[in-house]
Amino acid sequence: MTSGMDKSTVDQIHILDDISENVSLKSNEDIDKLIKETEETLTSLMGELKRRQQDDMHKEIDHLEEYMEEADTSFKNLRKFIAMALAEIRGGK
Numbered sequence: 001m002t003s004g005m006d007k008s009t010v011d012q013i014h015i016l017d018d019i020s021e022n023v024s025l026k027s028n029e030d031i032d033k034l035i036k037e038t039e040e041t042l043t044s045l046m047g048e049l050k051r052r053q054q055d056d057m058h059k060e061i062d063h064l065e066e067y068m069e070e071a072d073t074s075f076k077n078l079r080k081f082i083a084m085a086l087a088e089i090r091g092g093k
Helices: 007-025 028-062 064-092
Strands: none
């Protein structure tokens, strides 16, 4: 199941497996504490992922004007090509 996965991901899976094996040996209070810690970690990870995604979006927005200029230039070149092709077709008749 773990073949082809990143080593750190495999290590984390093994840690989770160890936790699940040891959880039966823990008291209800220990399990409750573990759940709270896991929820806090998950919330933290989700926040970090959201922050990174927003950073990526802001970077793309910062370059939007450049993308639009490139698209405009490409469209102008396409129009020139079509005009030349039509002129050649009409001249060939």
